[in-house]
Amino acid sequence: xxxxxxxxxxxxxxxxxxxxxxxxxxxxxxxxxxxxxxxxxxxxxxxxxxxxxxxxxxxxxxxxxxxxxxxxxxxxxxxxxxxxxxxxxxxxxxxxxxxxxxxxxxxxxxxxxxxxxxxxxxxxxxxxxxxxxxxxxxxxxxxxxxxxxxxxxxxxxxxxxxxxxxxxxxxxxxxxxxxxxxxxxxxxxxxxxxxx
Amino acid sequence: xxxxxxxxxxxxxxxxxxxxxxxxxxxxxxxxxxxxxxxxxxxxxxxxxxxxxxxxxxxxxxxxxxxxxxxxxxxxxxxxxxxxxxxxxxxxxxxx
Numbered sequence: 001x002x003x004x005x006x007x008x009x010x011x012x013x014x015x016x017x018x019x020x021x022x023x024x025x026x027x028x029x030x031x032x033x034x035x036x037x038x039x040x041x042x043x044x045x046x047x048x049x050x051x052x053x054x055x056x057x058x059x060x061x062x063x064x065x066x067x068x069x070x071x072x073x074x075x076x077x078x079x080x081x082x083x084x085x086x087x088x089x090x091x092x093x094x095x096x097x098x099x100x101x102x103x104x105x106x107x108x109x110x111x112x113x114x115x116x117x118x119x120x121x122x123x124x125x126x127x128x129x130x131x132x133x134x135x136x137x138x139x140x141x142x143x144x145x146x147x148x149x150x151x152x153x154x155x156x157x158x159x160x161x162x163x164x165x166x167x168x169x170x171x172x173x174x175x176x177x178x179x180x181x182x183x184x185x186x187x188x189x190x191x192x193x194x195x196x
Numbered sequence: 197x198x199x200x201x202x203x204x205x206x207x208x209x210x211x212x213x214x215x216x217x218x219x220x221x222x223x224x225x226x227x228x229x230x231x232x233x234x235x236x237x238x239x240x241x242x243x244x245x246x247x248x249x250x251x252x253x254x255x256x257x258x259x260x261x262x263x264x265x266x267x268x269x270x271x272x273x274x275x276x277x278x279x280x281x282x283x284x285x286x287x288x289x290x291x292x
Contacts, residue, residue, distance in 0.1 A: 004290045010211055011284070014218035018226070018234050092230065 021093045021143045023082035026192050029184025031073030037177035039066035044169055056121055081192065097142045104135040125168035129158030129175045144191065150183050203286035205279055207252050212237065212245045217280045220255060220272040227269040246270065254279060 016022065039062050047058045082089040108131025112124045136151030154175050161171035208214055215235045219226055226234075232242050249255045254276030258269050272280075 004287045007211070007214055008284075008287050008291070011214055011218045014215045014234070015222045018219040019222040088233070 017087075019093065019142070021091070021097050022191070023078050023085060023087060023089065024143050024147075024187075025077040025081040026184045026186070026188025026190075027077040027081075028074035029180045029187060031077060031184075032070035033177050033180025033182075033184060035066050035070040035073065036180065037173060039063070040169060040173040040177060044173075048169075056116065059121065060116070093142055097139050100138045100142070101135050104131050104138055107131065108135075122165050122168060123162060125172040126158045126161030126163075126165075129154050129161055129172060131158075132176070133158060144187065146183060146187060150179060153179055203282060204290075205283040205286075207249070207254065208280070208283050210245065212241065213249060216242075216245060216249060216270075217254070217272065217276065220270060221277065221280060225258065225269040225271045227267055231270065249276070252276075252279075 043059060043062055047055050047062060050058060079089050108128060111131070112127055115121065115124055115127070133151040133154030133156075136147050136154060138151075140148035140151060157171045157175040157179070161168045161175075164171070208217065212235060216231060219231060219234055228242070228246075231237075231246075232239065235242065246255065246257075250257065252275075253273055255270050255272055258271060260267055260269070
């Protein structure tokens with residue numbers, strides 16, 4: 001009995017370890033969400049009050065800075081977690097994740113740039129949410145299953161942002177800010193604390 | 197009871213072989229070094245268990261060259277998948 005139970009546990013662990021990236025930290029989500037919320041607040045209270053041409057440029061700068069800090073924090077906290085778990089950070093699974101994540105993101109980013117050039121920046125908030133959601137769903141099979149539902153949430157918010165164009169920034173903040181923070185907190189308590 | 201125990205596959209009696217099969221069940225193809233790292237084994241130890249599983253036709257090796265370096269990766273066979281699933285079912289029945 002004992003041996004069979006141990007065997008099944010070992011099998012399960014090995015299947016997960018070899019096919020999933022489990023060093024994704026809840027803190028990554030909290031960090032990224034906080035960045036996005038700050039970026040959106042700056043946009044709402046400062047950038048939106050500038051003349052349109054200046055505002056568009058500032059908005060792009062704001063987005064690039066937020067993206068850079070959010071990704072850096074995400075990598076940093078996950079790297080820390082992988083060290084705590086005594087696991088190699090860069091693995092075949094991580095490379096698969098990055099490929100599956102960045103392919104849709106790249107397509108969405110390119111489309112956004114084209115639309116901004118055509119002076120249709122309003123629609124971009126929703127599109128980035130939708131493409132980000134698709135990227136998450138694409139990635140979720142290689143990590144925690146919650147990421148799948150986060151992806152669906154982002155897509156739904158993206159459609160709301162496109163339908164209610166004037167409130168795009170609100171849905172964007174909900175999706176990239178609040179959702180990340182909420183999911184991050186849940187994942188932190190569900191997985192990170194348990195591993196310590 | 198004897199019936200259930202006979203469903204347990206002797207080929208999977210070792211934890212290392214269970215590990216190899218588990219990894220190959222959920223991955224398309226895994227090369228030797230990757231397996232070694234995942235299972236935290238030495239070359240010789242891993243090689244002997246791989247040989248055993250190959251002799252049962254549960255796994256297959258694929259040799260290829262990456263640049264000039266030879267690289268051997270392993271995939272699970274149809275028979276291997278069936279046998280491993282049977283073994284898993286037998287294990288589960290035993291503990292319930």
